[in-house]
Amino acid sequence: MQVKIHLNRELCTKCGLCVRYCPTEVFVLEGSEIRVREERCIYCRACEVLCPQGxxxxxxxxxxxxIEVHKVL
Ligand code: SF4
Ligand code: SF4
Known part of the structure; x- marks a missing residue:
């Protein structure tokens, strides 16, 4: 599964809710920045709902x- 996460950093207040509640720990607070580890995402979409800033x-x-289908001659 490949998921793209769009994080609007201008709206984000670094409240930390996504860091705390994402079930697969996609978001990490590093200093004053939120790092996004997209490869861990299971597309549950909880973060979209819980982020107070949208x-x-x-x-x-x-x-x-x-699946890839290969034709066999
Ligand atoms: S829940 Fe939203 S506002 Fe809070 S840190 Fe995450 S992205 Fe930023
Ligand atoms: S969709 Fe689910 S798994 Fe993916 S970042 Fe959001 S809360 Fe985490």
């Missing part, structure tokens, strides 16, 4: 379910 949007790029 500063997180998630986008599913690939659900990981597609």
């Amino acid at each position: 500063s997180i949007k998630t986008e599913l790029l690939d659900d990981g379910l597609s």
